[in-house]
Amino acid sequence: MLTESMEDYLEMIYRLNEEKGYVRAVDLAEALNVQPSSVTRMIQKLREEGLIQYEKYRHIALTDKGRRLGYFLVWRDTVLKEFLTLLNAKVGVEEQVEGIEHYITPPTMCLIRNLIMYFRAHPEGLEEVQAMSKLNKYPEGEKLEELRAWLFRHSCD
Known part of the structure; x- marks a missing residue:
């Protein structure tokens, strides 16, 4: 391993x-x-x-x-960056990908690739997802600043 x-x-x-x-x-x-x-x-x-x-x-x-394996690792990095960029992640895409990539399985990577392909073919679906992200920043409006996640160690909108 x-x-x-x-x-x-x-x-x-x-x-x-x-x-x-x-x-x-x-x-x-x-x-x-x-x-x-x-x-x-x-x-x-x-x-x-x-x-x-x-x-x-x-x-x-x-x-x-x-x-x-090297090809897969580069592909994984590229797909995750594309996915976060597609969803308008505004802060630290590189750092977030570095945090995600070692813990995501190949089958899940294929699901993410499929979502990218779907959103490219159906931009209206992507627009709906982007509109949803404006409703609530965190699940159920919770304040989650105590979590160790990278997001909370950096300033963001």
Whole structure:
């Protein structure tokens, strides 16, 4: 089972590989804003999981399994951002996606993708949902500021 950190590394390896055609440990450290020693430890874990191939001082290569999972992780990130943007989330879309993405299942991601496709085909349905969000900010008008959720640690409308 992959940890959140492993998913973040794998997603970035996939992105860098798509962008540059290769991935070096130094590029990964820079992209993730982590120390090279952290990259070295994670590379070992990802190799043990059969997700990458790596030899010291060489490029990091994704295995077939790593490529499939990396593709999904990038797709998941893109779909969640599109969904929140479509619903007019006004604050911290990137941060909210980071908080959601590691805990959502692939079947639920497919449901969200289906909703996006539905709203694109039926903009009137999206308008109805957006109108509903203006009625009440929180369920039943509750004040929920005590919750740890990211939303309450930042100012928003």
